[in-house]
């Protein structure tokens with residue numbers, strides 16, 4: 001068991017990569033707390049994961065809501081050993097039609113949400129703790145229509161280094177997993193039509209050297225590695241799990 005006696009908080013734990021990580025971390029002995037906002041997905045995750053996993057509602061783009069979640073965790077568990085700051089979303093739009101609101105929404109969830117999650121959880125993080133953030137292959141690859149989403153993830157990549165440096169003196173490691181295109185509900189929420197999604201999926205599949213989308217479990221395994229002592233000498237780094245799309 002790689003996470004025995006560990007308390008793990010996973011934001012975006014109600015779906016896709018976060019949900020698979022919640023399952024895996026639980027199976028590896030962790031006490032798992034997940035955060036999401038959509039009521040149907042919260043309920044579905046709770047019934048899939050069972051009583052051992054604590055499910056909390058909150059919007060990570062609002063720092064007051066993160067504060068409330070962290071207060072509940074502090075009262076019930078007293079500390080956090082693993083923080084997987086994974087909640088994220090995207091809106092696809094070409095240069096000419098990106099709106100100010102779309103920029104704010106994506107930065108508020110993907111960047112501000114991650115930053116304030118780490119800030120609010122930091123006082124509860126124990127020595128030897130591990131923070132894992134979710135970036136994206138879009139840090140490295142230019143993709144039409146995804147300029148703002150990509151920029152939010154590049155900002156998170158930067159945060160891994162800065163907060164890694166700030167937390168290192170406390171013995172807390174900070175790393176990222178960088179997924180490639182993964183089969184999760186994420187793509188269905190980008191605001192594209194079914195036809196656009198299918199066309200984009202076919203084009204992307206061609207560009208992935210392994211010629212397939214990844215599975216959420218494959219990313220969850222990499223997150224487990226970074227969360228656990230197996231990666232004890234790693235901090236400030238980004239572990240790429242992308243079928244080679246950003247590397248080959």
Ligand SMILES: NC(=O)c1ccc[n+]([C@@H]2O[C@H](COP(=O)([O-])OP(=O)(O)OC[C@H]3O[C@@H](n4cnc5c(N)ncnc54)[C@H](OP(=O)(O)O)[C@@H]3O)[C@@H](O)[C@H]2O)c1
Pocket residue numbers: 011012013014015016017018035036037038039041042058059060061086087088089109134135136137178179180181182183184185186187189
């Ligand atoms: N799938 C990919 O191809 C891919 C590639 C690269 C990076 N990523 C990154 O991987 C991470 C996980 O995505 P996924 O693929 O697993 O997508 P997903 O299935 O859509 O899951 C996203 C999770 O984030 C949560 N979330 C979104 N906005 C939130 C908010 N404001 N407050 C709280 N929770 C929020 C969602 O909860 P609700 O449903 O309740 O909103 C959900 O649990 C994201 O950071 C994404 O950018 C994904």
